[in-house]
Amino acid sequence: xxxxxxxxxxxxxxSRNLDIALLRSFAAVAxxxxxxxxxxxxxxxxxxxxxQIKRLEDLVGGSLFERDRRGLKLTDxxxxxxxxxxxxxxxxxxxWADLSAETVxxxxxxxxxxxxxxxxxxxxxxxxxxxxxxxxxxxxxxxSPKLAAALGAGEVDLAIxxxxxxxxxxxxxxxxxxxxxxxxxxxxxxxxxxxxxxRPLPLSLVSDTCAFRPFVLGALQERDLAWxxxxxxxxxxxxxxxxxxxxxxxxxxxxxPADLAILGPEAGLPDLPGFAINLYLPRNNASKPAQEFAxxxxxxxxxxxxxx
Numbered sequence: 001x002x003x004x005x006x007x008x009x010x011x012x013x014x015s016r017n018l019d020i021a022l023l024r025s026f027a028a029v030a031x032x033x034x035x036x037x038x039x040x041x042x043x044x045x046x047x048x049x050x051x052q053i054k055r056l057e058d059l060v061g062g063s064l065f066e067r068d069r070r071g072l073k074l075t076d077x078x079x080x081x082x083x084x085x086x087x088x089x090x091x092x093x094x095x096w097a098d099l100s101a102e103t104v105x106x107x108x109x110x111x112x113x114x115x116x117x118x119x120x121x122x123x124x125x126x127x128x129x130x131x132x133x134x135x136x137x138x139x140x141x142x143x144s145p146k147l148a149a150a151l152g153a154g155e156v157d158l159a160i161x162x163x164x165x166x167x168x169x170x171x172x173x174x175x176x177x178x179x180x181x182x183x184x185x186x187x188x189x190x191x192x193x194x195x196x197x198x199r200p201l202p203l204s205l206v207s208d209t210c211a212f213r214p215f216v217l218g219a220l221q222e223r224d225l226a227w228x229x230x231x232x233x234x235x236x237x238x239x240x241x242x243x244x245x246x247x248x249x250x251x252x253x254x255x256x257p258a259d260l261a262i263l264g265p266e267a268g269l270p271d272l273p274g275f276a277i278n279l280y281l282p283r284n285n286a287s288k289p290a291q292e293f294a295x296x297x298x299x300x301x302x303x304x305x306x307x308x
Contacts, residue, residue, distance in 0.1 A: 018059065020092050023085045025052040026064060030082050031302055032182070033071035040179040041298070093299070105134035108289040111147040111159035112139065114206055114235040115255040116277070121160075124300045128293055135289045144211035151175055151280055157290040159280045160297070162211045162252070164273050175280040178294075180301040183252040185212060185272040187263040193245035196267045200226035204238045204247035212275070216250045219270040252277075277301075 028038035029049065039046040057064050064078035074082060112121050117139070129137060140150060144161045151159040152175075159175075165182060189196050201220065205213050210232075220227050230247040231237055241247050242260060252275055256262055263269060281294055 018088070019055075020089065022052050022056040022059070023089055025049050026056055027082070027085055027089055027302070029053060029065065029072060030074055030078065033073065035072070037179055037182060043178065103134060104132045104289055104292050106287060106289050107136045107138070108158070108287070108293060109138045109140060109156045110293070111150050111156035112141055113144050113147065113160065113162050113211070114141050115251060116160060116162075117141055119255045120277075120300070124296050128296045132289070132292065143207050143209040145209050148280075151282070157282070157287055158293060161278050161280055162275050163278055164215060165276050176283045178279045178281075179276050180279050180297060181277045182274055183254055183277065185215070185250055185275050186253055186256065187248055187267060187269045187272070188242060188251050188256050188260050189248045189263050189267075190243055190245035191259065191261045193261070195245050196248050196263055196269060200228040202230045202247040203227045204230045204241045204249050205232050206235050206238050208232050212250050215273055219272055223270040225270070
């Protein structure tokens, strides 16, 4: 004899399925501690992300975030959900990548700032090259302003550009911007060094077109601190000069080498603005190799970013 199953019970069970899109928005907000940053990364409006978080909270029966001085922070319920949500998203993406696998071939010209090549790009390049051996990869390393110009001129297919938070280098008609991460711009010196005490302040930046330069000099001028240029010709030379305590520099926090020191407030140097690491793709004609590399970048930055 067949057992009759109530339609209402069946529907109730179905409603327990979690929407992957809601989980993806939840993970993006948890990673960035910000609805705005998550919305930029997901190419959604802030309102849409907020609504998705509210829908997920209604499903799980409680608040997932609370606000503190640093931004949005996971609640106890949010912490319980986060690890499982990340595993579910990774499995979902792995399944899709396997089922929709296709041969990607062609040319990929990457534009990357000097300081991000070793620190952020190397593992992504290695994984991408192993997965897509048919792609001919060329790396163009330069300062962010010059990379923006190269993308606008069609000389690179994809660019990673460092920009002060709230600023955009390239017009929206040329390329679509996506925020991968927001990092602190910090003063850097030799461990146990004294260069930061000297006046005028000895300063070494990678190039006179460095994206950080106008903000660093502006901060010094606002504080009325005299400075002098020691060297501006390449990242390796800058590292060597700072390492030997001949100058200080300014870099994003995750790019500071382990053998150098981040100078805190006790150094008496002015605060510097936050910088976004933005991914730029041509808006209308991004190549398949570029689109696939962008996917690798998003996944890599998501893994590297600690939960707030």
